[in-house]
Amino acid sequence: MYKYCSECGEKLDTWFADGSGWGVVTQCANCGNCYRNVSGDWDLPDTVNTISYNMFKETLLKAPNTCYDTDNPAFYFGTFNPIHNGHLYVAKQIENLGYNVIFVPAYDSPWKEVVNSFDYRAAMIYAVTPNICLIEKQLGTPSYSAQTVRNLLDEYKLDKINFIIGMDAFAQIDKWKSPDVLKKYCHFLVLPRDDIKLSFEDMQKDGWDFEYIKVKPYKLSSSMVREKISKGENIDKLIHPKVKKIIDVFSLYRKEEK
Numbered sequence: 001m002y003k004y005c006s007e008c009g010e011k012l013d014t015w016f017a018d019g020s021g022w023g024v025v026t027q028c029a030n031c032g033n034c035y036r037n038v039s040g041d042w043d044l045p046d047t048v049n050t051i052s053y054n055m056f057k058e059t060l061l062k063a064p065n066t067c068y069d070t071d072n073p074a075f076y077f078g079t080f081n082p083i084h085n086g087h088l089y090v091a092k093q094i095e096n097l098g099y100n101v102i103f104v105p106a107y108d109s110p111w112k113e114v115v116n117s118f119d120y121r122a123a124m125i126y127a128v129t130p131n132i133c134l135i136e137k138q139l140g141t142p143s144y145s146a147q148t149v150r151n152l153l154d155e156y157k158l159d160k161i162n163f164i165i166g167m168d169a170f171a172q173i174d175k176w177k178s179p180d181v182l183k184k185y186c187h188f189l190v191l192p193r194d195d196i197k198l199s200f201e202d203m204q205k206d207g208w209d210f211e212y213i214k215v216k217p218y219k220l221s222s223s224m225v226r227e228k229i230s231k232g233e234n235i236d237k238l239i240h241p242k243v244k245k246i247i248d249v250f251s252l253y254r255k256e257e258k
Protein backbone atom coordinates (compact mmCIF):
# COMPACT_ATOMS: atom_id res chain seq x y z
CA MET A 1 0.00 0.00 0.00
CA TYR A 2 1.47 3.32 -1.05
CA LYS A 3 0.69 6.88 -0.16
CA TYR A 4 1.88 10.02 -1.82
CA CYS A 5 3.27 13.11 -0.16
CA SER A 6 0.59 15.77 0.09
CA GLU A 7 3.24 18.48 -0.19
CA CYS A 8 5.24 17.41 -3.21
CA GLY A 9 3.56 14.28 -4.59
CA GLU A 10 6.56 12.00 -4.10
CA LYS A 11 5.75 8.34 -3.36
CA LEU A 12 6.13 7.50 0.31
CA ASP A 13 7.35 3.96 0.00
CA THR A 14 7.88 3.29 3.67
CA TRP A 15 4.19 3.82 4.37
CA PHE A 16 2.85 0.76 6.15
CA ALA A 17 6.41 -0.53 6.15
CA ASP A 18 5.63 -3.74 7.96
CA GLY A 19 2.43 -4.32 6.04
CA SER A 20 0.34 -4.10 9.19
CA GLY A 21 -0.41 -0.43 9.54
CA TRP A 22 0.90 -0.11 13.03
CA GLY A 23 3.95 1.83 13.99
CA VAL A 24 3.86 3.89 10.88
CA VAL A 25 5.80 7.09 10.89
CA THR A 26 7.34 8.20 7.71
CA GLN A 27 9.02 11.24 6.31
CA CYS A 28 9.08 12.30 2.67
CA ALA A 29 12.62 11.82 1.36
CA ASN A 30 12.05 14.62 -1.11
CA CYS A 31 10.61 17.51 0.94
CA GLY A 32 10.81 16.35 4.55
CA ASN A 33 7.08 16.55 5.21
CA CYS A 34 6.18 13.84 7.68
CA TYR A 35 3.25 11.63 8.44
CA ARG A 36 1.92 9.47 11.19
CA ASN A 37 -0.87 7.00 11.09
CA VAL A 38 -3.59 9.00 12.77
CA SER A 39 -6.59 7.04 11.63
CA GLY A 40 -7.25 6.26 15.29
CA ASP A 41 -8.81 2.85 14.78
CA TRP A 42 -6.03 0.80 13.33
CA ASP A 43 -5.26 -2.47 15.03
CA LEU A 44 -2.12 -4.10 16.20
CA PRO A 45 -1.96 -7.22 14.08
CA ASP A 46 -2.05 -10.62 15.74
CA THR A 47 1.32 -11.24 14.20
CA VAL A 48 2.95 -8.35 16.03
CA ASN A 49 6.36 -9.63 17.01
CA THR A 50 9.88 -8.45 17.58
CA ILE A 51 10.46 -7.86 13.89
CA SER A 52 7.51 -5.53 13.41
CA TYR A 53 8.33 -3.96 16.75
CA ASN A 54 11.88 -3.16 15.70
CA MET A 55 10.66 -1.68 12.48
CA PHE A 56 8.20 0.39 14.42
CA LYS A 57 10.86 1.54 16.83
CA GLU A 58 13.16 2.65 14.06
CA THR A 59 10.53 4.71 12.33
CA LEU A 60 9.06 6.18 15.50
CA LEU A 61 12.36 7.14 17.04
CA LYS A 62 13.57 8.84 13.88
CA ALA A 63 10.46 10.94 13.37
CA PRO A 64 10.53 14.63 14.21
CA ASN A 65 8.65 15.47 17.40
CA THR A 66 6.38 17.93 15.71
CA CYS A 67 5.17 15.47 13.12
CA TYR A 68 1.44 15.89 13.84
CA ASP A 69 -1.17 18.49 14.57
CA THR A 70 0.25 20.67 17.31
CA ASP A 71 -2.48 23.26 17.74
CA ASN A 72 -2.69 24.37 21.35
CA PRO A 73 -0.58 21.52 22.72
CA ALA A 74 -0.59 20.54 26.39
CA PHE A 75 2.39 18.43 27.43
CA TYR A 76 1.81 15.45 29.68
CA PHE A 77 5.07 14.39 31.35
CA GLY A 78 5.57 11.10 33.11
CA THR A 79 7.30 7.75 32.99
CA PHE A 80 4.17 6.00 31.63
CA ASN A 81 5.45 2.66 32.82
CA PRO A 82 3.01 1.58 31.45
CA ILE A 83 0.48 4.10 30.16
CA HIS A 84 -2.89 3.17 31.70
CA ASN A 85 -6.55 4.19 31.62
CA GLY A 86 -6.00 6.85 34.29
CA HIS A 87 -3.59 8.69 31.98
CA LEU A 88 -6.00 8.34 29.07
CA TYR A 89 -8.88 9.61 31.20
CA VAL A 90 -6.91 12.70 32.23
CA ALA A 91 -5.84 13.33 28.63
CA LYS A 92 -9.45 13.07 27.46
CA GLN A 93 -10.63 15.59 30.07
CA ILE A 94 -7.92 18.03 29.07
CA GLU A 95 -8.71 17.57 25.39
CA ASN A 96 -12.32 18.44 26.21
CA LEU A 97 -11.01 21.83 27.33
CA GLY A 98 -9.62 22.45 23.86
CA TYR A 99 -6.04 21.28 24.30
CA ASN A 100 -4.18 18.79 22.18
CA VAL A 101 -2.47 16.47 24.69
CA ILE A 102 1.04 15.32 23.83
CA PHE A 103 2.66 12.62 25.92
CA VAL A 104 6.29 13.21 26.86
CA PRO A 105 7.79 10.04 28.34
CA ALA A 106 10.69 10.62 30.72
CA TYR A 107 13.94 9.09 29.56
CA ASP A 108 15.14 8.25 33.01
CA SER A 109 12.97 6.05 35.12
CA PRO A 110 13.26 5.18 38.79
CA TRP A 111 12.31 1.59 37.96
CA LYS A 112 15.44 0.66 36.11
CA GLU A 113 15.45 -2.94 37.26
CA VAL A 114 12.00 -3.61 35.83
CA VAL A 115 11.31 -3.71 32.14
CA ASN A 116 10.98 -0.08 31.32
CA SER A 117 13.22 0.63 28.41
CA PHE A 118 12.24 3.97 27.00
CA ASP A 119 11.46 2.39 23.65
CA TYR A 120 8.89 -0.02 25.13
CA ARG A 121 7.22 2.75 27.11
CA ALA A 122 7.13 4.92 24.00
CA ALA A 123 5.73 2.03 21.95
CA MET A 124 2.89 1.53 24.43
CA ILE A 125 1.99 5.22 24.25
CA TYR A 126 2.18 5.21 20.49
CA ALA A 127 -0.09 2.19 20.38
CA VAL A 128 -2.93 4.39 21.64
CA THR A 129 -2.06 7.86 20.35
CA PRO A 130 0.25 9.40 17.76
CA ASN A 131 0.67 12.40 20.07
CA ILE A 132 3.99 11.49 21.59
CA CYS A 133 7.10 13.62 21.88
CA LEU A 134 10.48 11.92 22.32
CA ILE A 135 12.42 15.00 23.29
CA GLU A 136 13.56 13.63 26.65
CA LYS A 137 15.40 10.80 24.97
CA GLN A 138 17.06 13.25 22.62
CA LEU A 139 18.13 15.45 25.52
CA GLY A 140 19.52 12.53 27.52
CA THR A 141 20.06 12.42 31.27
CA PRO A 142 19.84 13.97 33.71
CA SER A 143 16.68 15.52 32.41
CA TYR A 144 15.41 18.66 34.05
CA SER A 145 11.99 20.09 33.29
CA ALA A 146 13.42 23.56 32.75
CA GLN A 147 15.73 22.21 30.05
CA THR A 148 12.94 20.23 28.41
CA VAL A 149 10.67 23.29 28.50
CA ARG A 150 13.28 25.48 26.80
CA ASN A 151 13.70 22.91 24.06
CA LEU A 152 9.97 22.46 23.59
CA LEU A 153 9.56 26.22 23.19
CA ASP A 154 12.07 26.11 20.33
CA GLU A 155 10.90 22.97 18.69
CA TYR A 156 7.18 23.79 18.72
CA LYS A 157 7.75 27.55 18.28
CA LEU A 158 5.68 28.47 21.31
CA ASP A 159 5.78 31.39 23.74
CA LYS A 160 4.55 29.26 26.62
CA ILE A 161 4.27 25.58 27.41
CA ASN A 162 0.99 24.18 28.71
CA PHE A 163 2.38 21.86 31.35
CA ILE A 164 0.12 19.18 32.85
CA ILE A 165 1.11 18.53 36.44
CA GLY A 166 -0.26 16.79 39.52
CA MET A 167 -1.03 18.97 42.51
CA ASP A 168 1.51 17.05 44.58
CA ALA A 169 4.30 18.00 42.19
CA PHE A 170 3.01 21.54 41.74
CA ALA A 171 3.10 22.07 45.50
CA GLN A 172 6.87 21.41 45.37
CA ILE A 173 7.63 23.25 42.18
CA ASP A 174 9.79 25.98 43.69
CA LYS A 175 12.22 23.22 44.73
CA TRP A 176 12.74 22.08 41.13
CA LYS A 177 15.81 23.10 39.19
CA SER A 178 15.51 26.60 37.66
CA PRO A 179 12.01 27.43 38.95
CA ASP A 180 12.25 30.91 37.40
CA VAL A 181 12.42 29.40 33.93
CA LEU A 182 9.33 27.33 34.69
CA LYS A 183 7.54 30.36 36.13
CA LYS A 184 8.27 32.43 33.06
CA TYR A 185 7.55 29.92 30.31
CA CYS A 186 4.87 27.57 31.67
CA HIS A 187 1.13 27.64 32.01
CA PHE A 188 0.39 24.79 34.40
CA LEU A 189 -2.70 22.63 34.14
CA VAL A 190 -2.97 21.37 37.70
CA LEU A 191 -4.63 18.02 38.37
CA PRO A 192 -6.26 17.45 41.76
CA ARG A 193 -4.98 14.99 44.32
CA ASP A 194 -7.14 13.80 47.17
CA ASP A 195 -4.50 14.09 49.81
CA ILE A 196 -2.93 17.44 48.90
CA LYS A 197 -4.21 20.85 49.88
CA LEU A 198 -2.60 23.76 48.12
CA SER A 199 -3.14 27.49 48.51
CA PHE A 200 -3.74 28.67 44.97
CA GLU A 201 -3.78 32.25 46.25
CA ASP A 202 -0.20 31.90 47.48
CA MET A 203 0.89 30.32 44.21
CA GLN A 204 -0.71 33.20 42.33
CA LYS A 205 0.99 35.77 44.54
CA ASP A 206 4.30 34.06 43.84
CA GLY A 207 3.75 34.63 40.13
CA TRP A 208 2.88 31.12 38.94
CA ASP A 209 0.64 30.89 35.89
CA PHE A 210 -1.81 27.99 36.21
CA GLU A 211 -5.34 26.75 35.98
CA TYR A 212 -6.99 24.12 38.07
CA ILE A 213 -8.36 21.18 36.09
CA LYS A 214 -11.52 19.80 37.63
CA VAL A 215 -11.31 16.06 37.10
CA LYS A 216 -12.15 13.28 39.45
CA PRO A 217 -8.91 11.80 40.74
CA TYR A 218 -8.48 8.43 39.06
CA LYS A 219 -7.30 5.91 41.58
CA LEU A 220 -4.89 3.98 39.43
CA SER A 221 -1.12 4.05 39.15
CA SER A 222 1.38 2.37 36.88
CA SER A 223 2.89 0.59 39.86
CA MET A 224 -0.52 -0.97 40.63
CA VAL A 225 -0.71 -2.17 37.04
CA ARG A 226 2.82 -3.61 37.17
CA GLU A 227 2.11 -5.37 40.43
CA LYS A 228 -1.04 -6.99 39.06
CA ILE A 229 0.83 -8.16 35.96
CA SER A 230 3.60 -9.67 38.04
CA LYS A 231 0.98 -11.58 40.04
CA GLY A 232 -0.75 -12.75 36.90
CA GLU A 233 -3.95 -10.83 37.73
CA ASN A 234 -6.37 -9.56 35.12
CA ILE A 235 -5.65 -6.00 33.96
CA ASP A 236 -8.12 -5.74 31.09
CA LYS A 237 -10.03 -2.93 32.78
CA LEU A 238 -6.91 -0.93 33.64
CA ILE A 239 -5.12 -0.54 30.33
CA HIS A 240 -5.95 -0.17 26.66
CA PRO A 241 -6.10 -3.49 24.74
CA LYS A 242 -3.30 -2.36 22.41
CA VAL A 243 -1.07 -1.65 25.40
CA LYS A 244 -1.93 -5.06 26.79
CA LYS A 245 -0.97 -6.60 23.50
CA ILE A 246 2.51 -5.08 23.62
CA ILE A 247 2.92 -6.15 27.24
CA ASP A 248 1.91 -9.69 26.31
CA VAL A 249 4.03 -9.96 23.18
CA PHE A 250 7.15 -8.79 24.98
CA SER A 251 6.33 -10.32 28.37
CA LEU A 252 6.80 -6.99 30.10
CA TYR A 253 6.56 -6.59 33.90
CA ARG A 254 6.42 -10.30 34.58
CA LYS A 255 9.08 -10.16 37.25
CA GLU A 256 8.10 -9.18 40.76
CA GLU A 257 9.39 -5.77 41.81
CA LYS A 258 11.72 -5.48 44.74
Ligand SMILES: [Zn+2]
Nearest residue numbers: 005008028031
Ligand atom coordinates in the same frame (compact mmCIF):
# COMPACT_ATOMS: atom_id res chain seq x y z
ZN1 LIG B 1 7.21 15.51 -0.05
